[in-house]
Amino acid sequence: MEFTVQQIAEVLGGTVEGDPTLRIASLAKIEEAQPGSLSFLANAKYEPFLYETQASAVIVGRGQELRQAISPTLIRVDDPYSGFSRLLEFYAQATRTGKRGVEQPCYMGETSEIGPGHYRGAFSYIGDNCRIGANVLIFPHAYIGDRVTIGEGSIIHAGAKIYPETVIGRFCVVKAGAVVGTDGFGFAPQPDGSYKAIPQIGNVVLEDNVSIGANATVDCATLGSTIIRQGSKIDNLVQLAHNVEVGQNTVIAAQSGVSGSTKIGSNCVLAGQTGLAGHLTLANKTTVTAQSGVGKSVKEEGVLLQGSPAFNLRDSLRANAVFRHLPVLQQRLERLEKALNATEKP
Numbered sequence: 001m002e003f004t005v006q007q008i009a010e011v012l013g014g015t016v017e018g019d020p021t022l023r024i025a026s027l028a029k030i031e032e033a034q035p036g037s038l039s040f041l042a043n044a045k046y047e048p049f050l051y052e053t054q055a056s057a058v059i060v061g062r063g064q065e066l067r068q069a070i071s072p073t074l075i076r077v078d079d080p081y082s083g084f085s086r087l088l089e090f091y092a093q094a095t096r097t098g099k100r101g102v103e104q105p106c107y108m109g110e111t112s113e114i115g116p117g118h119y120r121g122a123f124s125y126i127g128d129n130c131r132i133g134a135n136v137l138i139f140p141h142a143y144i145g146d147r148v149t150i151g152e153g154s155i156i157h158a159g160a161k162i163y164p165e166t167v168i169g170r171f172c173v174v175k176a177g178a179v180v181g182t183d184g185f186g187f188a189p190q191p192d193g194s195y196k197a198i199p200q201i202g203n204v205v206l207e208d209n210v211s212i213g214a215n216a217t218v219d220c221a222t223l224g225s226t227i228i229r230q231g232s233k234i235d236n237l238v239q240l241a242h243n244v245e246v247g248q249n250t251v252i253a254a255q256s257g258v259s260g261s262t263k264i265g266s267n268c269v270l271a272g273q274t275g276l277a278g279h280l281t282l283a284n285k286t287t288v289t290a291q292s293g294v295g296k297s298v299k300e301e302g303v304l305l306q307g308s309p310a311f312n313l314r315d316s317l318r319a320n321a322v323f324r325h326l327p328v329l330q331q332r333l334e335r336l337e338k339a340l341n342a343t344e345k346p
Contacts, residue, residue, distance in 0.1 A: 002023045002024060002025045004020065004021055004022065004023055004024070005018070005019065005020050005021070005022045005023075005057050005073050005075060006020035006021065008057070008075060011086070011087065011090055012059070012075065013077065013078075014075045014076055014077040014083065015062075015075070016073060016074070016076075017073065017074040017076060018057070018072070018073025019073050022057060022073055024036065024037065024038045024056060024057060025037070026038070027039070027084075027087070027088065027091065030046055030049045030053050030058065031052075031053070033054055034054050035054055036056055038056065038057045038059070038087070039053060039055045039057075039058050040059035040081065040084035041058055041059070041064065042061075042080040042081035042084070047067075050070060050072075051068055051069075051070055053071075053072060054071075056073065057072050057073040058072045058074055058075070059075045059077055059083050059084050059087075060074050060076055060080055061076065061077070061079070061080050062076045062077065062078060064076070099119040099121075100118070100119050102119075102120045103120065103122040105122060106120050106121065108120070108125075109126060109128035109130065109146070111128045112126050112127065112128060112130035112131070112132070113131055114126070114130075114136065115132060115133045115134030115135070115152065116135075117134050117135040118132065118134070118135065118136045118137070118138070119136075119137045120138050121138060121142070122140045123140050123141045124139070124140060124141065124142045124143075124144075125142070125143045125144065126144045127144060127145045127148065127164065128146045128147070129147045130146070130147065131148075131149045131150070132149075133150060133151045133170070134152050134153070135153045136151075136153065136154050137155045138156045139156065139157050139158040139159075139160075140158050140159075141158050141159045142156045142158060142159065142160045142161075142162075143160070143161045143162065144156065144162045145162060145163050145164035145165075146165075147164050147165050148162050148163075148164065148166050148168070149166075149167045149168065150168045151168060151169045151171070151172065152170045152171070154168055154169070154172040154173070154174075155173045155174070156174050157173070157175045157176040157178075157214075158176050159177045160174045160175065160176060160177065160180070161182070162180050162181060163179075163180065163204075164181065164203075165181065165203035165204075165220070166180055166203055166204045166206075166220075167203065167206065168180075168210075169206055169210065170208045170209070171209050172206050172209065172210045172211070172212075173211045174206075175211070175212060175213050175214040175216075175236070176214045176215075178212045178213065178214060178215060178217070178218075179216075179217045179218070180204050180206070180212060180217075180218045181203060181204045181218065181219075182219055183200040183219065183220060183242075184219035184220060184221065184222055184226075184242025184243070185219070185241060185242070186198035186222055186242060186260075198222060200219070200220050200221070200242060201222070202220050202222055202223050202224050202225055202226065202242070202243070203220050203225050203226070204218050204219075204221070204227075204228075205227045205228070206218075206228050207227070207228065207229045207230040207231075207232075207248075208231075209230055209231045210228050210229075210231070210232050210234075211232075212234050213233075213234055213235040213236035213237070214236045215236055215237050216234050216236060216238040216239070217240070218234070218240045218244075219239075219240065219241050219244075219260075220242060222242050222243060222260075223243075225243075226240065226242060227244075227246070228240070229245070229247050229248045229250075229266070230248050230249070231248050231249040232246050232247070232249060232250045232251070232252075233250075233251045233252070234252050235251075235254040236254045237255050238252050238253075238254065238256050238257070238258075239257040240252075240258050241260040241262075242260045243261040244261065244263070245262075245264065246258075246264045247263075247264055247265045247266035247267070247268065248266040248267070249266055249267050250264055250265070250266060250268040250269070250270075251269055252264075252270040252274075253270060253273075253274075253290075254273075255272055255273045256270050256271075256272065257274075257276070258270075258275075258276045259276055259278035259280075260278045260279070262276050262282070263282070264282045264286075265281075265282050265283050265284035266284045267284055268286045268288075269286075269287040269288070270288045271287075271288060271290040271291075271292075272291070273291045274288045274289075274290065274291065274293070274294070275292075275294070276294045277293075277294065280296065280297045281297040281298070281299070282294070282298045283300055283301045283303065284301045284302075285301050285303075286298050286301070286302070286303050286304075286305065287303070287304045287305065288305045289306040292305055293307075307320075
């Protein structure tokens with residue numbers, strides 16, 4: 001599949017600086033690109049590659065200055081990273097449309113409905129009373145339980161498990177091995193020291209344009225719904241417990257865990273290996289840095305948290321600076337104590 005530089009620029013709303021008739025057949029990183037490929041420059045650290053790359057074309061910012069002559073044609077856009085991301089999305093949509101029809105063996109309950117343009121891979125399973133929209137792709141070995149709703153254009157990748165009653169919006173992606181709607185971790189301690197399972201009778205709701213990463217787990221609610229709101233992206237190996245709510249356009253990176261009934265605001269960022277205790281609230285635009293543990297609610301918007309327990313980033317950096325000097329401070333304290341003791345002797 002090939003496109004001209006001009007066609008790509010029109011998709012991105014960019015302007016061409018060079019030959020608009022060049023044909024692009026692949027996408028590549030700027031340091032690895034070959035003739036016929038398209039790359040992008042969004043990080044100043046990679047600017048030296050702009051003058052060395054063999055790419056036929058490169059997406060750059062409108063204000064990108066050239067320090068020497070270059071060989072590739074440039075496509076200038078407002079935001080190179082966002083532009084390249086849009087292009088990746090466009091390419092993915094263009095290449096995945098080849099999957100259509102029904103492979104055998106597979107199963108769909110007689111009371112279920114699925115829209116036109118769909119794909120059902122071999123050994124996929126769809127239960128009873130499901131409502132699945134047009135152009136939905138269900139890959140091999142995917143499981144979709146009873147009474148599940150899936151909106152138009154969504155993709156359920158190989159081996160994903162969608163438990164009964166789950167609601168998935170339009171243009172969502174559930175990646176390989178993910179489990180959506182399994183029972184939450186609810187156990188009541190008994191007088192004899194044992195634990196009794198609490199039935200989890202709620203469901204999971206994924207709003208439009210949500211992505212669930214490979215081998216991630218989203219537990220169903222005890223009552224009501226676990227909700228991932230529109231545009232949020234959940235990375236691989238993330239655990240979201242029962243009755244969690246994730247606001248719009250929030251991203252949660254790999255190996256993070258969110259305990260039950262915690263509510264995360266919109267446009268938040270949880271970096272890798274972060275942990276949130278249960279029954280908390282994080283305000284909009286909260287950022288939690290990697291390996292941090294949050295144990296109390298955050299009410300102020302736009303706060304950056306670091307550490308375990310996590311607190312304000314600036315205070316955390318100051319505390320870490322002091323921590324690094326603790327051995328020296330201890331030695332000084334011991335010298336001062338000795339000097340003080342010496343002056344106090346009669």
